[in-house]
Structure formats: structure tokens, C-alpha cells
Amino acid sequence: MIKRSLLLFTVMGFLFSSCSISKSARAQRNLFSGTWNLDNVYYENNTGNFKSVIFNDAEDICFEDSEWFFRDNNSTGRYTIAQSSLCQGGDRFFRWSVVEPQQSYQSQLQFKFIDDKRKDISGGYGYRLNIVNLSEQSMTLKSNVSVDGTPVTVVYEFSKK
Template structure:
């Protein structure tokens, strides 16, 4: 009888310890709900001149001041580039986004371009960036890039401007 009690306790202890807990470092989609602005862009890599064409769309400078809207319940959203110089065209793009747990332990933000006649399931390629830091009001993304054959990272700082989710 005593062995049966110890066996039951052991099973209970081991069955409870196997569950995965959610920590502050694991973002939830609800954290991104709202409207965000890219407030800073910096380059990390060897010293030198950097030019980044981000997301096959525009020069990195066009993304400073850009507005991003994230809707967590269905992963939809959009972003609008900022017209801050002669090299930037005003552009708005609808996206479908999600998080991906990578093998290195970081969470990645990933998205695909979609539209009225283009569904996410039909888009074969997209973009990924590593989430370096995230809270309810701020997010740092590391976007891998390359210039003249030299790899470097673009760090984008997002700050929440509103809880509004108007597409």
C-alpha cells in the first residue's frame, strides 16, 4: 500500500512538471495589437557604408516613420512607408503576419504580402526578422541584410502609437 502511494505521488509530480510555461520572453500576438511606428533604424556590422533595401520594397530610410497596423486575432495587418526624401514613394502594403519559434531560441516575426485577390496560403515566400525585445509598447526587430556582398543587420525600433487597428 505504501508503494502504491509513493508511485501515485511520483506520477503526479512528473506529470505536472512536463508542461511548458509561458514566460515574458515569449511574445503573444495580442502584444502587437494596434498601430506602431518605426522610430529608429540602425545598422550593425563591420564599420563601413551600409545601404539596405528592406523587404524587396524600399530603401531602409523610407521605413523610418512608417506606420504598421497589426490585428492579432487573424494575423492581418498593413504598413505604409514614409515619404521623407526624393527616393521614397508613398506605399501601403497589406500583410499576413505571425510568430515563429526558431531553433536558436529566438522568436521571429514573419510576414507575407497579401491583397484583395492574393491570399496568404497562395504566397510562397515572405520575410522574417528576429525579435530582440518586445513589450506592449516597444519592439526591436533584427532584419538580416547584405550590401555589396557584405552581410549586416538592420535593427528596427517600433513604438506603439495607438490601440487602433483600422485597416
């Protein structure tokens, strides 16, 4: 009986530890928590002028000065785009997480769109952005895309509100 109980506690401990996030990911989640302003969107690794639709939602210019809110206790958030002649304004809701680095990669912000009732509306698809810088005051995220077969990096610079 004692051996059985010990085995059960060992298995339960392993399951709980494998499902929890690391201290590093928890620290990053805490830094994300709150309201951010997306100050700048620009492109690296290529020359010329770019115009793109970001997150299959809106043109890049619509995201500049958008407000992003991350709630770490339930992994939900939203970003708000201002209404203009070029931009369909409003709130977009998402579920997010921090993905731990695999081998030599950096941590990533992962998110997918949900509705205001927290139901998945993205068909299981989502986005991952590399976390280049994350502090209490600023954040830089990057995503790698391909334009006519040439790699381009989209850079997102945020400041904490």
C-alpha cells in the same frame, strides 16, 4: 464502442493541441496587436554607410517613421510609407505570425505580402525578423543579411502609438 470513442477523442485532442499556438506565442501576438511607429532603421556588425532596399519594397530611409498595424485576431496587418521624392508612399498589406524558437534561436516575426483582399501576392515568399525586444511600449526586430559576403544585421526600432 467506448474504446473507439475514447480513441477518437484522444486523436482529436492531439490534433487540436498540435495545431494551436503556445502561450508564449499567443502572448507575443497580443503584444504585437495595434499600431506601431518604426522610429529607426540602422545596421550592426559592419562599418560604413549603407543604403538598402528593405523587403524588396523601398529604401531604408523610406521606412523611418512608417506606421505599422498588426491585427492579431486574423493575422493581417499593413505598413504605410509616407509619399516623398524618394519614396513611393502608400499601404502595404501582409499576413503575419510569430514563429516559436527552434533550439537556441529566438522567436521571430514572419510575414508575407497580400493584397487588400487578403490574397497572397508574394508567391509564397516572405520575411522573418528576430524578436529581440517586445513590450507594451517598444519593439526591436533584427534581420541578418549579407553584404559582399560579410554579415550585417539590420535593426528596426519601434514604439507603440
